[in-house]
Amino acid sequence: MTLSYSRDPFCCFTTSQDLASFFDCHRAAFAHFGGVPMTIVYDRTKTVVRRHVAPGEAVPLHPEAVAFAGHYDFDVLAAYRPTGKGRAERQVLIVRDHVLAGRAFSSIEEKDAAFAAWVPLRRAKVHGTHGEIIGHRAVRDHVALRPLPPTPCVVSQRHLRHVGKDCLVAFDANLYSVPARKVRPRQLVEIRATKSQVTLYSTVPAAAGDTLLAAHPRAVGRGAKIVDERHWDGLPTGAGRRTTTGDVVPQPRRDQLPGPDAGSLQALLNRAAAASVEVGRRPLSVYDELTGTRPFTTNRATKEPS
Structure with missing residues (x-):
């Protein structure tokens, strides 16, 4: 975060970019500057802007961003403004070159401490745009900030x-x-x-x-x-559930036992069981005698030549 008038910088390091971490960084920035600016300009990040709209239409804001801005009493400006975008993005390169370059850190806290130690050096420099010492101009910037509310706003x-x-x-x-x-x-x-x-x-x-x-x-x-x-407490414990290890075959209940004809019917439906059933064999003449008919024969007639 950068104060637009004086270019007084703030930077903190984090391992997440979710909604809660994003606004936690805001609270750290307000504590660093000692107050809250009247307006914060965003580059249409998803944690602030719900979706992109056509130029001139109202920008739909994230509900948590609206609640956070209302708690700290600042206006949200989420518009495409290329003239002011470089004021924040330039600080990224400055911090990378003067705080992080050529150094190794073992924790996030070490990085934050390194930035805090570098801030006085930055404030002692003359800015190339407004031509004043950043620290002197930052004093007037900090006086114009609004006071912090008594209780912080926790975004979830x-x-x-x-x-x-x-x-x-x-x-x-x-x-x-x-x-x-x-x-x-x-x-x-x-x-x-x-x-x-x-x-x-x-x-x-x-x-x-x-x-x-x-x-x-x-x-x-x-x-x-x-x-x-x-x-x-209140979930079923399974104490009344019947279980088996697979070693003992469960016996069917009495009402599930087959009837007198169920065994023979099942044997006929089962190919292996039906193959083992012995079937009696008898000649077809036995059936002719029982019905009183003669066996069917075919006599081929001879045709006399004309």
């Missing part, structure tokens, strides 16, 4: 997620538990995540009017399970 990411059958909710490749007695499988819950905490809310208020389901510390990394064992 908000998402809707489904509850699993095990009362776990997936967010950012991690799982967080919710009370089993307050939710049902596939129910939608709202997640509000900050840099250090994840809270889960019901989308439908309870009888008392509260919607908070659970609050957990935010997991570091991926694949973690943040579970409160008390949340699983």
Whole structure:
């Protein structure tokens, strides 16, 4: 962040560019300058601008950005302004060349400390555009800033997620538990995540009017399970479920036993069983005697020559 009038710079380093980290950097910048500017110009970043629109149309802003700007009482200007874009982007090159170049750091805190040690050197220089010492001009800049509010505004990411059958909710490749007695499988819950905490809310208020389901510390990394064992109270334990190891063949219940003719019918339907059934053999003359008919014969008539 750069103060436009004096070019007084601020820089902090982070490992994330999500919504919460973005506005955490704002709070650090306000503390560095000692106040809040009346207007902040953005380059239409997604954490501030919901979508791009045609020139002249109203820019739709992110709800959390609107709430943050309202809490700190500054105006958001998210317009394409090439005349002012270089004032911020130039600072990136200056910090890279004078703070980071040729040095190794083991943590984010070391980088922030290196920038804080370099700021007095930067403020002692004469700026090439306005021709004054940056520190002298920054004094007038800081006086014009608005005071900080008594309480900070904590911005959180908000998402809707489904509850699993095990009362776990997936967010950012991690799982967080919710009370089993307050939710049902596939129910939608709202997640509000900050840099250090994840809270889960019901989308439908309870009888008392509260919607908070659970609050957990935010997991570091991926694949973690943040579970409160008390949340699983109410889930089926499986104590009454019949199980088998596969060594013993389960016996059918009495009402499932086959009838007297079911065995023979099953044997006929089974090829292997039908092949083992012995069938009696008798000549066809036996059937002729039983029916009183003669056996069918064919006499070929001879044709006399004419």
